[in-house]
Amino acid sequence: MIEIEKFCLDNGLRVIVHNDNSTPIVSFNLLYDVGSKDENPNRTGFAHLFEHLMFGGSANIPVFDEHLERTGGENNAFTNNDFTNYYITIPKENLETAFWLDSDRMMSLAFSKKSLDVQRNVVVEEFNQRYLNQPYGDVWLLLRPLAYTMHPYGWPTIGKNVDHIKNVTLTDVKEFFYKHYAPNNAILSVTGPVNTKEIMNLSKKWFGEIDKRPIALRNLPKEPKQLESRKLEVERDVPFNSIYKVFHMNSRKHEDFQATDLISDLLSNGKSSRLYQKLVKEHNLFSDINAYITGDIEEGLFVITGRLFKDTTFKIAEMAINNELESIKNTSIDGYELEKVKNKFESNFKFGEANPLDKAMNIAFYELLGNANEINLEVEKYREVSAEKVKAVASKIFTETNCSTLYYKAKSNGSSSAE
Amino acid sequence: MEVHQQNKIFNTQQMLNRKSPPTRQIPNKINITKAEEITLSNGVRLLVIDVGSEDVCRLDFNFFAGSRYQQKRIESRATLAMLTEGTAGLTSHQIAEKFDYYGSFCEHATDRDFGKVTLLSLNKYLDQSLQVLEKVIKRPSFPEKELETYRIKGKQSLIVELEKVTTLARQDFFKGLFGNTHPYGVYAEPQDYLDLQRNHLIDFHHKFITANRCTIVLSGKIGNDELNTVIKHFGESNWGAESTVLVDFPTISTPVQKKFFSLKADAVQSAIRIGRQLVDRKHPDYCGLVVLNTILGGYFGSRLMKNIREDKGYTYGISSSILTLKELCVLVIGTEVGAEFTFPALKEIYAEIDRLKVEPVSEAELDLVRNYLLGELLRSFDGAFAIADSITSLFEYNDLDYHFFEKTIETIKTITPEQLMNLANVYLRSNDLTECVAGPVSNLN
Numbered sequence A: 001m002i003e004i005e006k007f008c009l010d011n012g013l014r015v016i017v018h019n020d021n022s023t024p025i026v027s028f029n030l031l032y033d034v035g036s037k038d039e040n041p042n043r044t045g046f047a048h049l050f051e052h053l054m055f056g057g058s059a060n061i062p063v064f065d066e067h068l069e070r071t072g073g074e075n076n077a078f079t080n081n082d083f084t085n086y087y088i089t090i091p092k093e094n095l096e097t098a099f100w101l102d103s104d105r106m107m108s109l110a111f112s113k114k115s116l117d118v119q120r121n122v123v124v125e126e127f128n129q130r131y132l133n134q135p136y137g138d139v140w141l142l143l144r145p146l147a148y149t150m151h152p153y154g155w156p157t158i159g160k161n162v163d164h165i166k167n168v169t170l171t172d173v174k175e176f177f178y179k180h181y182a183p184n185n186a187i188l189s190v191t192g193p194v195n196t197k198e199i200m201n202l203s204k205k206w207f208g209e210i211d212k213r214p215i216a217l218r219n220l221p222k223e224p225k226q227l228e229s230r231k232l233e234v235e236r237d238v239p240f241n242s243i244y245k246v247f248h249m250n251s252r253k254h255e256d257f258q259a260t261d262l263i264s265d266l267l268s269n270g271k272s273s274r275l276y277q278k279l280v281k282e283h284n285l286f287s288d289i290n291a292y293i294t295g296d297i298e299e300g301l302f303v304i305t306g307r308l309f310k311d312t313t314f315k316i317a318e319m320a321i322n323n324e325l326e327s328i329k330n331t332s333i334d335g336y337e338l339e340k341v342k343n344k345f346e347s348n349f350k351f352g353e354a355n356p357l358d359k360a361m362n363i364a365f366y367e368l369l370g371n372a373n374e375i376n377l378e379v380e381k382y383r384e385v386s387a388e389k390v391k392a393v394a395s396k397i398f399t400e401t402n403c404s405t406l407y408y409k410a411k412s413n414g415s416s417s418a419e
Numbered sequence B: 001m002e003v004h005q006q007n008k009i010f011n012t013q014q015m016l017n018r019k020s021p022p023t024r025q026i027p028n029k030i031n032i033t034k035a036e037e038i039t040l041s042n043g044v045r046l047l048v049i050d051v052g053s054e055d056v057c058r059l060d061f062n063f064f065a066g067s068r069y070q071q072k073r074i075e076s077r078a079t080l081a082m083l084t085e086g087t088a089g090l091t092s093h094q095i096a097e098k099f100d101y102y103g104s105f106c107e108h109a110t111d112r113d114f115g116k117v118t119l120l121s122l123n124k125y126l127d128q129s130l131q132v133l134e135k136v137i138k139r140p141s142f143p144e145k146e147l148e149t150y151r152i153k154g155k156q157s158l159i160v161e162l163e164k165v166t167t168l169a170r171q172d173f174f175k176g177l178f179g180n181t182h183p184y185g186v187y188a189e190p191q192d193y194l195d196l197q198r199n200h201l202i203d204f205h206h207k208f209i210t211a212n213r214c215t216i217v218l219s220g221k222i223g224n225d226e227l228n229t230v231i232k233h234f235g236e237s238n239w240g241a242e243s244t245v246l247v248d249f250p251t252i253s254t255p256v257q258k259k260f261f262s263l264k265a266d267a268v269q270s271a272i273r274i275g276r277q278l279v280d281r282k283h284p285d286y287c288g289l290v291v292l293n294t295i296l297g298g299y300f301g302s303r304l305m306k307n308i309r310e311d312k313g314y315t316y317g318i319s320s321s322i323l324t325l326k327e328l329c330v331l332v333i334g335t336e337v338g339a340e341f342t343f344p345a346l347k348e349i350y351a352e353i354d355r356l357k358v359e360p361v362s363e364a365e366l367d368l369v370r371n372y373l374l375g376e377l378l379r380s381f382d383g384a385f386a387i388a389d390s391i392t393s394l395f396e397y398n399d400l401d402y403h404f405f406e407k408t409i410e411t412i413k414t415i416t417p418e419q420l421m422n423l424a425n426v427y428l429r430s431n432d433l434t435e436c437v438a439g440p441v442s443n444l445n
Helices: A046-053 A064-070 A092-107 A113-132 A139-147 A162-166 A170-180 A196-207 A257-268 A274-282 A314-330 A335-353 A356-369 A372-383 A387-397 B002-014 B075-085 B092-101 B123-138 B144-161 B165-178 B190-194 B198-208 B224-234 B286-298 B303-311 B339-358 B363-379 B384-398 B403-414 B417-427
Strands: A005-008 A014-019 A025-032 A074-079 A084-091 A186-192 A230-236 A242-248 A286-293 A301-308 A403-410 B036-039 B045-050 B056-063 B105-110 B115-122 B214-220 B259-263 B269-278 B315-324 B329-338 B434-439
Touching: A005 A196, A014 A196, A014 A356, A025 A092, A025 A356, A046 A074, A046 A084, A046 A113, A046 A162, A046 A170, A064 A074, A064 A092, A064 B363, A074 B363, A084 A092, A084 A356, A084 B363, A092 A186, A092 A196, A113 A162, A113 A170, A113 B269, A113 B303, A113 B315, A113 B329, A139 A230, A139 A242, A139 A403, A186 A196, A186 A356, A242 A314, A257 A274, A257 A286, A257 A301, A257 A314, A257 A335, A257 A372, A257 A387, A274 A286, A274 A301, A274 A314, A274 B092, A274 B144, A286 B144, A301 A314, A314 A387, A335 A356, A335 A372, A335 A387, A335 B056, A335 B092, A335 B115, A356 A372, B045 B224, B045 B384, B056 B123, B056 B384, B075 B092, B075 B105, B075 B115, B075 B123, B075 B144, B075 B198, B092 B123, B105 B123, B115 B123, B123 B224, B144 B190, B144 B198, B165 B259, B165 B269, B165 B329, B165 B434, B214 B224, B214 B384, B269 B339, B286 B303, B286 B315, B286 B329, B286 B339, B286 B363, B286 B403, B286 B417, B303 B315, B303 B329, B303 B339, B315 B339, B329 B339, B339 B417, B339 B434, B363 B403, B363 B417, B384 B403
Parallel strands: A014 A186, A230 A403, B045 B214, B259 B434
Antiparallel strands: A005 A014, A025 A084, A025 A186, A074 A084, A242 A301, A242 A403, A286 A301, B036 B045, B056 B115, B056 B214, B105 B115, B269 B329, B269 B434, B315 B329
C-alpha cells in the first residue's frame, strides 16, 4: 500500500506526495501530458527532440544540469508515444533546487539557437545508434506504419525519419512549448523523506506564479478497425530470420487491459511460459521468443517477436505461434496457470514499488490515467481476471484480420527460409 | 508618487529571485548503512541488510567462480546458466514452473572474477523458493538435452552480438589491453558453444560453486523468519568440495600494440574505446583517479559530454569510466559517433585528455564535481538493493572495509587542482593509451 496525498495548485498543477523515510534521497518526477501522439504527421520526432531542448537552458537559468550536479542531484528524462517524463533524484537537503530548476523551465525556455542546432545532431545520432546501427534496429519503423494507417501511434517516438528532425525551426520549438508545456498539463510527484506540507509550500512558492496556459483538447484521429490481414517482408544484413506479429488491443483504461496483459504473461513471462517451453525448449524452432503488450494509453498493440533457428522456415514458425494463440482461444486455462501469472505480476509490481524512483514515476503515471490512488488497486484488478475472461479476450484479439505480420529476412541465409 | 515607489519596493522584495539558486547544503557526513555480518555454522559469510517497506527480499550468492577460473572458454557462464536447467529430482521445466508460480526471479551473472546467482522473492514465498534454489545451487544435473538447447541458443545470440560495432570495439579493447589468451582479455567465439561438454560443467560446479567460495547477501525487509529460512537452506551443513582450488593467473603485462581496428563497412556509426590498465582500488591514487575520471567523462556535465555531445553533436553519448576487476582497474572511454565524425571525435577526446595535464581545473568545476560525487555516494545507499550492491562491491574488492567510503569522501572533499593535474600527467600519457575503433572508417594510419 502506497500512502498518497494530493493537492492541486490554482494554476492546475497536480502534485502528489508519498513519504518514504527509508532513503536519504528524494525522487522528484515531473510528467507532461504530451507525447509523440500529439505530433503533426509531417513533423514527427518533435516531442522527443523537445525533451532534449528542455536541458538547453531556461529563461533565468542558462545551464540546467550544472546546478543540479552541484547539489549532488542527478536527472534524466524520457519521451514515449503518450507522455514526456522528467525526473530528478537529489539529497533531501537540496530538494528546493529541483523546484527552482523545473519551475523555471516550465515558465519559459531560453529557446537558444545553439541548443537546437546541437540537439538536432544529437538526436540524429540517437536515431543512428538505436534504430539504424543495430541488427533488427529498424523493426518498429516498419511495424508501426503497418499496424496503424491513421492513428499517430503509426510512428515511433524518435520520428518517422531523420529529415523531420533536421528541419525543425526555433519557431516550431516555441509554438510547441506554449501549446503543451503548462502547469495545467503536468503532474508532479515527490517521494522520499518528505511531508505534504513542505512540498505544498515549495510547490506554491516555485510553481504557483506560473500562469495557466490554454491547452487544446486532444482530438486524435481514430484508427479504423483493421479488416484484412497485413503482411510485409524485408531483407536485411542480419544473421538470422525473425518474425513479428502485432495485433490491435484495447486501451490502457479498458476493462480488458489486465486480462490482455496476463495473456502476454501466459505466453512469455518467465521460463515456464508457454512459448518458451513449447517453441524454444520442446520443438527447438526459435532461439528467442517473446510476447508483450505496448501498454499505451490509447489502443495499443499486442506483440509477438521470434528469432528463428536456421532450419526453421517462416511458415513453420508462424504456424507454431498461431497454434499457441488458438490454444488460448479454445481451451480454458486451468486455475494453477492463472494463479501463476497473477503471482508473477504481483511480485513484479511489488519489486517496482521497492525502488524509490520507480515508485515516483508510477504514481505520476497513474495520476495521468485518472487517479494516483488507483495504483493501490492494480494488483486486485489482476487478481479478479477469470479463466473465461482470458479466453474471451484472446478470442477478440487473436484473429487473422486483426494482425500485421513482418518477415524480417536475413540476406545471407535467405535460401533456408523461402521454401 | 511616493506610494507608488513604496509599492514597487514591496513587490520587488516579494518577487522570487529566479536567477540564483536556493541555498544548498553539502552533506558533510554520509550515514553509511552497514551490513550485519554473520558467519554461519558451515563457515559461509552472510551479510544482512534490513532496509525497506515492501515485503520483498533479494538473496545474492557471490562465488569466486568467474571466467578466470575456467579451463575452456564459456565454462563459467555456461555452468551458472545451466544451474536452473535440471537438478536431482527436478526437470528444467519443473524448476521454472516453481519459481514462476511463487513469483520469484532466479538470475545468474558471470564476469571475469565472479559467478553470481540472485533470487528475488516475495517474503511470503521465500521458503518455497529456497527449497528449489537449494537444489539448483547444490545439486544441478546438467542434462544433455538442455545443454544442447543452451549450445545452439548461445551460439546464435553471440553471432547477433558480434554484428554490433560496440561489441567489436569492446572486445578489441580488452584483448588489446591484456592479450587475447589472458583470462582478462579472452573472448568466446560462436564455435565455443558447440564445444561445451557436460563433464566440464560438472567439474566446474564441483570445484567452484561451493560454500567455501561463497558470500551470501540478504537484503530487503528482513525479519527473523527470512533470516532463519536462509540459514536453514544454506547455512547448516557444508556443501560443495572443500579443497581450495588454486588456479594459475598469468601475469598482466603492458600492451605493446596500442591501436586496433575492426571493419564493419555498412555501419553508420563508429564505436570508439580508449583507455588503459589502472591501479587497483587499494592504491593511494585510486580515489583521486575517480575524481579525475568524473571530470573527464564520468557524468552528464563532464568535459567529454560537453564538448563532443553538447557542443559538437557528434554523438548521443560519451562517457569515461573506471571498471573494477579483482587484480586491477581499467579506465575506458566509450562512445558511438556518426561515422563521418570518427576522426574529429578522436581528436577532441585526446584534446580533453591533454587539457587535464596542462590546465588546472577551476575551483567552480571542481566544486561541482565534488558535490556531484558526494550525491552519487548518497545515491548508492538509496534503497535496500542499492545498499546491497555497494556493500557487495566492498567485500569483493576491498575485503569489507567500510573505511574505503570514508577515504573516498575525504579525497573528494580535499583533492586539489594541482594533485589532479599530477595524476593526469602520470596516468593519462598518450603513449599508454590503447585505442580501438570499429566501424566503416579505419584509425590505422
